[in-house]
Amino acid sequence: MKKCMVIGEIMGTCLISFDVHEDSRGSLIAVEQFKEIPFEIKRVYYMWGTDKGIVRGKHAHKDLQQVLICLNGSCKVSTSDGKTKTEYNLKNPKDGLLISGLVWREMYDFSQDAVLMVIASDHYNEDDYIRDYETFLELVRNS
Numbered sequence: 001m002k003k004c005m006v007i008g009e010i011m012g013t014c015l016i017s018f019d020v021h022e023d024s025r026g027s028l029i030a031v032e033q034f035k036e037i038p039f040e041i042k043r044v045y046y047m048w049g050t051d052k053g054i055v056r057g058k059h060a061h062k063d064l065q066q067v068l069i070c071l072n073g074s075c076k077v078s079t080s081d082g083k084t085k086t087e088y089n090l091k092n093p094k095d096g097l098l099i100s101g102l103v104w105r106e107m108y109d110f111s112q113d114a115v116l117m118v119i120a121s122d123h124y125n126e127d128d129y130i131r132d133y134e135t136f137l138e139l140v141r142n143s
Contacts (some may be wrong), residue, residue, distance in 0.1 A: 004038075004098055012101035013079045013086065016067065018094045029094060031067075031119070038098065039065045039121040046071070046117040050110040060104045060130040062139075065121040067096040068107070073114030080104040082140030090116070102143060104136050 004014035018036055021028045033041045050056060057077075068077060074091035081103055088097050096119075099105055107116060122128070130136045 011081055012099060012103045013088075014098050015088070016096040016098055018096060020094050031096075036096075037067055037119055041119055042122050043120040043124065044117065045120075046115055048072075048115040050075075050114060050116075052110070052112075054108070054110070056107040056110075056116075057105045058131070058133075060102055060136045060139075062102065062128050062130065063122070064125075064128050065098070065100045067098050067119045069093060069096045069117045069119070071115040071117050073111035074109075075107055075111065075114050075116055076109040078106045078108070082137050102130075102136070102140060104130075104133065 004016050016036065018029045018031060021030075031037050033039065047056065068090060070090035071093045074089065077088045077090060077097055079086050079088070079099060090097060110116070130139060
């Protein structure tokens with residue numbers, strides 16, 4: 001599995017730097033489950049066309065693991081474990097932000113050309129979401 005570089009003090013988040021294969025045809029990055037992505041991939045989605053000032057996410061998950069990759073442009077991701085906040089600037093498609101465990105996340109400051117892809121360890125499950133920050137803090141305190 002690919003090594004993860006921890007930035008900040010939040011448990012469950014780190015940056016994965018993917019290997020880039022370059023030649024005269026351009027650049028290519030391959031990601032595979034249990035190699036570059038440390039879990040079984042069950043869902044992939046991406047977002048684009050996010051207007052200036054819009055904040056996406058604003059939730060945590062109970063169990064889901066995700067890797068966020070900004071394929072084009074840039075965006076910022078704020079993560080919180082209930083005590084500490086860390087901000088990541090995703091601007092290079094060779095970097096993926098791994099978020100595991102009980103971590104609040106917000107994505108914002110999208111450039112006009114931003115395309116943010118999310119690779120997830122499970123299918124969509126509304127019961128896994130924590131959409132209220134105070135409820136999230138209470139879960140963190142009780143865990």
